[in-house]
Amino acid sequence: MSYLNIQQISHYYFNQNNYTNALKDVSLSIEKGKFTALLGPSGCGKTTLLSIIAGILKPSEGTVLLQQQEINKKITSIGYMLQQDYLFPWKTILQNTLTGPKIQGELTDKSIEKAKELLEEVGLGSVSDASPNSLSGGMRQRAALARTLMTNPSLLLLDEPFSALDFQTKLKLEDFVSALLKEYNKTSILVTHDIGEAVAMSDEIYVMKANPGQIHQHFEVPEEVRNLSPFEARRHEKYHELFDRIWEELNQLEAKSKNR
Numbered sequence: 093m094s095y096l097n098i099q100q101i102s103h104y105y106f107n108q109n110n111y112t113n114a115l116k117d118v119s120l121s122i123e124k125g126k127f128t129a130l131l132g133p134s135g136c137g138k139t140t141l142l143s144i145i146a147g148i149l150k151p152s153e154g155t156v157l158l159q160q161q162e163i164n165k166k167i168t169s170i171g172y173m174l175q176q177d178y179l180f181p182w183k184t185i186l187q188n189t190l191t192g193p194k195i196q197g198e199l200t201d202k203s204i205e206k207a208k209e210l211l212e213e214v215g216l217g218s219v220s221d222a223s224p225n226s227l228s229g230g231m232r233q234r235a236a237l238a239r240t241l242m243t244n245p246s247l248l249l250l251d252e253p254f255s256a257l258d259f260q261t262k263l264k265l266e267d268f269v270s271a272l273l274k275e276y277n278k279t280s281i282l283v284t285h286d287i288g289e290a291v292a293m294s295d296e297i298y299v300m301k302a303n304p305g306q307i308h309q310h311f312e313v314p315e316e317v318r319n320l321s322p323f324e325a326r327r328h329e330k331y332h333e334l335f336d337r338i339w340e341e342l343n344q345l346e347a348k349s350k351n352r
């Protein structure tokens with residue numbers, strides 16, 4: 093059995109007399125330490141699937157097993173990195189990083205030491221007493237990552253964490269996050285619309301299609317690309333080959349949905 097098993101997930105939203113089949117028979121397995129991207133057009137159910145994996149939303153059908161245990165709201169070993177950093181503006185960067193231990197009543201000298209170490213690691217050691225409002229978007233996202241890693245999550249869910257950043261900051265942060273998650277051997281799922289980001293950062297990619305949301309295709313990223321940093325990967329010939337194949341798939345999906 094894999095580290096994360098998503099088994100036959102279907103989900104329906106009911107609104108008054110309407111219903112939407114947001115996901116239909118979605119099954120996939122993810123191995124420990126892998127970086128997996130979910131890529132697809134708007135409305136294909138990426139966020140719904142991520143919410144189900146997080147245990148925030150109960151699926152209409154199917155199960156999600158993390159380390160062979162069914163996911164539920166009480167599982168605290170899932171970390172998030174979102175488009176918005178949700179840092180508390182009235183707290184310092186160090187205090188923000190300590191949010192998890194504080195909520196869990198575990199604010200000790202040891203946890204403070206660990207938070208300081210993590211802030212050093214994400215390059216924010218010198219601004220640990222600063223307010224989030226005085227930092228750039230990229231720095232704020234690094235602080236959000238330190239806060240997430242502080243809880244030592246078994247699984248990291250990344251919901252378009254780079255999409256609000258300017259292009260240069262986004263490329264730098266992709267490299268940074270990728271190296272850090274490899275170092276910590278984290279299992280991560282990235283939701284994105286960006287083919288380049290998915291190919292450059294991931295070990296494998298699931299392309300989804302909409303109406304209803306389903307897994308359309310699975311791609312393994314070639315080893316030559318996986319062994320490079322995301323920035324370097326973008327220069328590799330095999331990166332461009334895979335980018336073009338996925339681009340074609342998404343265009344065909346779009347054409348089919350328009351002809352319906």
Ligand SMILES: Nc1ncnc2c1ncn2[C@@H]1O[C@H](COP(=O)(O)OP(=O)(O)OP(=O)(O)O)[C@@H](O)[C@H]1O
Binds near residue numbers: 141
């Ligand atoms: N709370 C809700 N109530 C009713 N329908 C919903 C709800 N949330 C999502 N949907 C519908 O379910 C489908 C999947 O939505 P979802 O947000 O999961 O897709 P997505 O791939 O994440 O889209 P995007 O890339 O635009 O964020 C869409 O048709 C959407 O309109």
